[in-house]
Amino acid sequence: MSTIVTRFAPSPTGFLHGGNYRTAVFSYLFARKNKGRFIVRIEDTDRERSKKEYEDNIMDSLAWLGLEYDAQYRQSDLVAGHTKALQKLIDTGNAYISREEAKDGSGQIRELVRFKNPNQRVTFHDIIRGDISTDTTDLGDFVIAKRIDEPLFHLAVVVDDASMGVTHIIRGEDHISNTPRQILLYNALGFSVPQYAHLPLVVDEKRSKLSKRRGAQPLTYYRDQGYLPEAILNFLSLVGWNPGTEQEIFTKEELMQLFDLERVQKSAGFFNIEKLNWINKEHIKRLTIEEQCAYVERFMPSFITTLPHYTREKLLLIVPLLVDHITHFGEIVTLAERGEVAYYFEHPTYSREELFWKDDKDAEHTRQKLDKVIEILQKIPSDNFTAETTKDALWGYASEVGKGNVLWPMRYALSGRDKSPDPFTLSGVFGKEVTLQRIELARQLLLAPLS
């Protein structure tokens, strides 16, 4: 059996969205699964619309996703071969030069190369959909080059795929209608026709093909939002495919092992951001604390990192707390902006009213509770001041006089927030000195006369 060769052939005429990369992922996975080769070919035959910026974005995205390729081509470098093929088609009577007025209204006469359509019924076997049959008569003598040295899509694709030995063409369903005319070209050129697998489309919430016009984001958007590449790979591979088990979280290696064209869906898949968020969170949980911390640092806004008590050691302690509240690391920014990060690195400012637990608004009562908390915590040695030891020390007292009465003011004293991790966790993170300082600060507030 010959080596399997697949390719990803994007045109750099815009930013590519998740649906496009899903195609790349399937081609890549199929090649790797079968120990084959994966080729990237930039289809830039449309010189007006192709831009280096887009090409760079595509290559960056592939690298980020981890889709390493065995070869990379730019179609514009391959024009000599296309011209040769065109000449051959003309020589064999399968194509002809047609002098026509340009459609742009300029009145200019162009020497288009048209394919002499044999008007056959073309049937091909699609790995995903089975046999697909079309009558090519209504295609007419379609144009395959603007000039003999200016090839168009169909011609260029066929010549390149044949010369690169591509065995499996894995692409979107929107190419189904292109396939018959490309097969006609394969036949006329005497090349053997590759296998086809047309993937179901990836659609948006309105059930239509993902497109930038309709708000689909380029893949780099997700990178910039702090999604993990392995999570995106995982998510993309599951749009239109599943291994038939109940496993949903996969590493890249597992995907390379499991992927199978036979199990690809026929119907369109929805780019479901909520599922992506869940998958991303699952992957975040599988990271080491160090790795999580590196991501958090990358997204932490400077108004936090410039706080006087901000240190990496401290950040390392709070990373698990932060990670609990996000699905992607970009959310660190919102968390910080909502004021849910700063209190870890500086004393909070308090609202007296918030210090009271539910209906007991009596300052004297609350102050007594805090006094007792301070008294109990004082006895814990600072080198053993952890979430566990503080909880053990306080639990009995709190249970006795009502947990809310003790733990709410304590927690509020530590965070200055109506929502935060529990007071024991915070104590462990802050250490004895800071913990006692903050509780004392809140206690002072209760001693001050009401204004």
Place this chain on the structure above:
RNA sequence: GGCCCUAUCGUCUAACGGUUAGGACAGAAGCUUUUCAAGCUUUAAACCGGGGUUCGAUUCCCCGUAGGGUCACCA
């Protein structure tokens, strides 16, 4: 409109003639709990319609219906 493709919970999907139609995300409820989150448990939720074939159809065939793709001197 022509041609082509598709059709299971809101979403991603399992099932490859016989199941109480399974799982996951999202939703709801409960537990836990000082708050938020996380976690655990429970729950609601689907075979597009009509004909066949068959002892038996979600599954196979046909016709509808709906959705999508494509009809370039773009790719």
